[in-house]
Amino acid sequence: MLLAGGLVLAVSVLAAVAARPLAEWLPPLAAAWLLVSGALVLAMASGAMLGLLALAAAVRTPSVAAAGHESLRLITSQDPAPLALGVLAAVLLCVAALAAVRVAWRRAAALVAAHRGGRRLPSAGQVVVIDDVAADAYAVPGWPGRIVVTSGMMQALSADERRVLIAHERAHVAGCHYLFAAGARLAAAVSPLLRPLVPAIGYSLERWSDEQAASAVGDRELAARAIARAALAVAAAPPGRGAPGSALGAVAGPAGLRGAGEVPRRVAALLRPSPPPRWLLLSAGVLLVAACGLSVMAAALSLHGLIEAAQAARSR
Amino acid sequence: MLAVLQGAASALTPAKVREQLTGQLAYSTVVTILSRLHAKGVLTRVRTGRAYAYAPLADESGLAARRMRAVLESEGDREAVLARFVSGLTPADEQLLRRMLSEHPGMSG
Numbered sequence A: 001m002l003l004a005g006g007l008v009l010a011v012s013v014l015a016a017v018a019a020r021p022l023a024e025w026l027p028p029l030a031a032a033w034l035l036v037s038g039a040l041v042l043a044m045a046s047g048a049m050l051g052l053l054a055l056a057a058a059v060r061t062p063s064v065a066a067a068g069h070e071s072l073r074l075i076t077s078q079d080p081a082p083l084a085l086g087v088l089a090a091v092l093l094c095v096a097a098l099a100a101v102r103v104a105w106r107r108a109a110a111l112v113a114a115h116r117g118g119r120r121l122p123s124a125g126q127v128v129v130i131d132d133v134a135a136d137a138y139a140v141p142g143w144p145g146r147i148v149v150t151s152g153m154m155q156a157l158s159a160d161e162r163r164v165l166i167a168h169e170r171a172h173v174a175g176c177h178y179l180f181a182a183g184a185r186l187a188a189a190v191s192p193l194l195r196p197l198v199p200a201i202g203y204s205l206e207r208w209s210d211e212q213a214a215s216a217v218g219d220r221e222l223a224a225r226a227i228a229r230a231a232l233a234v235a236a237a238p239p240g241r242g243a244p245g246s247a248l249g250a251v252a253g254p255a256g257l258r259g260a261g262e263v264p265r266r267v268a269a270l271l272r273p274s275p276p277p278r279w280l281l282l283s284a285g286v287l288l289v290a291a292c293g294l295s296v297m298a299a300a301l302s303l304h305g306l307i308e309a310a311q312a313a314r315s316r
Numbered sequence B: 001m002l003a004v005l006q007g008a009a010s011a012l013t014p015a016k017v018r019e020q021l022t023g024q025l026a027y028s029t030v031v032t033i034l035s036r037l038h039a040k041g042v043l044t045r046v047r048t049g050r051a052y053a054y055a056p057l058a059d060e061s062g063l064a065a066r067r068m069r070a071v072l073e074s075e076g077d078r079e080a081v082l083a084r085f086v087s088g089l090t091p092a093d094e095q096l097l098r099r100m101l102s103e104h105p106g107m108s109g
Helices: A002-025 A028-058 A062-067 A072-078 A083-120 A151-156 A159-174 A177-190 A197-217 A220-236 A262-271 A279-315 B002-007 B014-020 B027-039 B060-075 B091-103
Strands: A127-130 A137-140 A146-150 B043-048 B051-056
Touching: A002 A028, A002 A197, A002 A279, A028 A083, A028 A177, A028 A197, A028 A279, A062 A072, A072 A279, A083 A137, A083 A177, A083 B060, A127 A151, A137 A159, A146 A151, A146 A159, A151 A220, A159 A177, A159 A197, A159 A220, A177 A197, A197 A220, A197 A262, A220 A262, A220 B091, A262 B091, B002 B014, B002 B051, B014 B027, B014 B051, B027 B043, B027 B051
Parallel strands: A127 A146
Antiparallel strands: A137 A146, B043 B051
């Protein structure tokens, strides 16, 4: 059991360290799927591990053992987990569950608000151009998803560059990328170790849409130029109060592409040829995540077996 | 109330807005609502004599978008729900992008 817990912990730390390089090296579609499913599996495995540790400690206490008709002697002889660790695990599990419920609730409320807001937007088409000198463009999740572009952004871009922008936002809407983003936040709420995965997943979703936009217009350099010029237009005429500043921080760094923010990295990626599949790296990631899930299941089965054996020993 | 202001040719005082509204609202209620909408950045106002005259700041679609953003901003989760085309730039990023645009062949077109 401690082995399974250690494995989940180690892979979570590894995922946190490797998330950003993976988002850079893997094709964006593969990176988004691997990182989101990895984050969700690791979050569930962490939660299950905490539950198992708490349960293993609980069955060792005499009153619980008596209530469950178990042989205390057999259970303590196996010593599945120390009592102090069990108490700590129970507390952590409660905190994680509360955090997950809070994030899920807030995210659902935000999605409903976005959906309602999207429906209130006039004009029948998917794309809504609003009269605003500030340069801004975003996709609103919902059914159907809408795309909002300000007139300031339209003016900053050429006709070809606008096609890139619309194709990029369409890819967000069509791919239901808000679900990936929500999954990432939920996983990070359960296990704070997984927090670095959130910006990495956000980056791979942007790259995913960039690649789709580039193939839609059939010109990677055009796509790169559209993103660069749109970003500079936003910097020149920022939308709303405090909107651009809030998104910085996570990716800001010293000069040079190594420490560069999200937008220059996206532009640079489009100026390179499209990334190779890298099956080896992808399968290594999938295997590690699967190993975590399986080892937690094995730990659960062995604890279940131990409790049953203890009950059998008592009834004899 | 917004429909009244949008339909009007010029800025309206609270008294004029109240005249054009179908429901019977108290004058003070109209003033309160107008000043709240002004505080939210939905309306502009100019002083005319003793009262302010109000006019809408944006067209209808701009207003709907602004309202939606305001709701999501209050959730504190807007960046993650609305998928933006480009995120913010640091000054270093801005310089880097300008250099990429000017140096890379095919980027300057």
